[in-house]
Amino acid sequence: MNIQSLLQLHPYLWTLPKTTGEKRAEVLLYGSEPLLASMDDKVLEQIANVAALPGLAGAAMTMPDAHWGYGFPIGGVAAFDAAQGGIISAGGVGFDISCGIRCLRSNLNLHDAVARFERLADRLFATIPAGVGEEGHIHLNPQQLDQVLLGGAQWAVKQGYGNTADLDYVEENGCVGGAVPSNVSELAKKRQRGEMGTLGSGNHYLEVQVVEHIYDQTAALAFGLHEGQLVISIHCGSRGLGHQIGTDYLVMLAKAAGRLGIHLPDRELACAPVKSPEGQQYLGAMNAAINCALANRQILTHLTRETFAEVYPNATLETLFDISHNTCKEEQHEVDGKTRWLHVHRKGATRAFAPGHPRLPARYRDVGQPVIIGGSMGTGSYILAGASTNQAFASCSHGAGRAMSRNQALKQWNGRTLIDDLKRQGILIRTRSMRGAAEEAPGAYKDVDQVAEVTEQAGLARRVAFLRPKVCIKG
């Protein structure tokens, strides 16, 4: 990104000055000079496009891990006020609606568990359906699927996947309101028939990690974390159902925008006013997909527990938190001194409520919401806590962010060689896709340490713990 075009407001906050006659709201970019310089110019173009959409409240923002996406940049945050004609955008949520991370803390320590990692990796790989073309073990009829779309993780717990204690630590207690299954196409429902309880592909993973370093002892204590402890992160979303809803509504909303006189600088920003029939229809379908994703991660949590129990009979796995990073949520925020209800789009950005937020579970209310920045399979991930200094609609980074395209990564790495190299470093990978492994090479991602550090320095969230991968099931 050409940072000469930016104006630095603070060491980790920049803006893009408007050119003469340019009609858009403010753009804010969180990041350090090196991180911003490493981003594609398209990030700037995409977030400027977002800032031109109707009803934007405050500024359109990018997080420190931003990269070139479709429509919105990945790492993009934008809040729209329905009362001011604000829109909801399918492109602002993405295809993998409610993609997110479930993090589980275990009672196991690395030195006690490491001897059985090979067996654990094999058993997890055999139990968790992962990768393209893999089906899950749960097949639902249409009525049952509608119950999933209405009930989310709460539905899954009622079916025996996990326990009610999990729900306290899942966004919205595991179920969002406003889901309308009848707004979801038959094809979307058919696509999901074999995909409940599956991990998916691409950058999705199930990772066993060790807490290698604690940055914030108070928050770590609240989160139940200590050095040497094993935790498990499950990264996946709403699977085929969400993908099809994204597909169905993208074209529908692109046409609606034309009819409603909304100028789309990029058609992928396909949107309609929140209050329009089209906007309401998408909202109902999107909320159904969120519930599907929450149920999916709940089922995967259950399968993970079963597998751990086989390998480590005394293991207990508790849900630390479950948080999505591809969503639009209706939330209250203060803008220009007024509290307003806004539809906050986070595309590749994680919600990060500050300490004291009423929607946080009591256990975390004093320290802030747990936030997970997922890194690559060879480097590591971070757990952070929401910060009261956050001015970005309670949002922060969600991952390391890609540093190069998948095609470039394929040219640079060989999947088999990479997996062997990682094994020598003490990281066991299991995957059915050598192509996928090469595309997900650690070197294809930005420096997650830098992203987490800058996220903290920018006041978006505070680092609590660093997690080092030990076993990774890749989609």
Next chain:
Amino acid sequence: MSSSYFEHDADIGIIGRGLTVEQSFEAAAHAVFAIITHIEEVHPLTIVAVEFEESDPELALVVWLNLLLGKARELGMVFSHFYIQRQGNYWHGKAAGEKWREELERGVEVKGATLTMLAVKPIGPIWESRCVVDV
């Protein structure tokens, strides 16, 4: 007909080229499914028909690719051969392939075709169709 790719940070840009707009759509579909598996190893055992109405050729490309992806996932299949014909605003397509089997290479799941970098246009005597697909 030929298919190729263009660079995109997070996802993959696909390109289909042919002597007609339909051929470029078929080549674009080939590019998409070659991300999912080693397409030359897929036997065209089962034919699946798709049809839709769309006046805008660019949106038609996205609808075509997404219908194929949706059908493949619904049926647990992967496709290797593609055919589409336009009659006014009506598009009639077919894809041939087979159910996933153990021997097929597992590539990367394509979630959907996006409207980003979407273009369907003639370049000299060749039609080119392109867009970014989300993986």
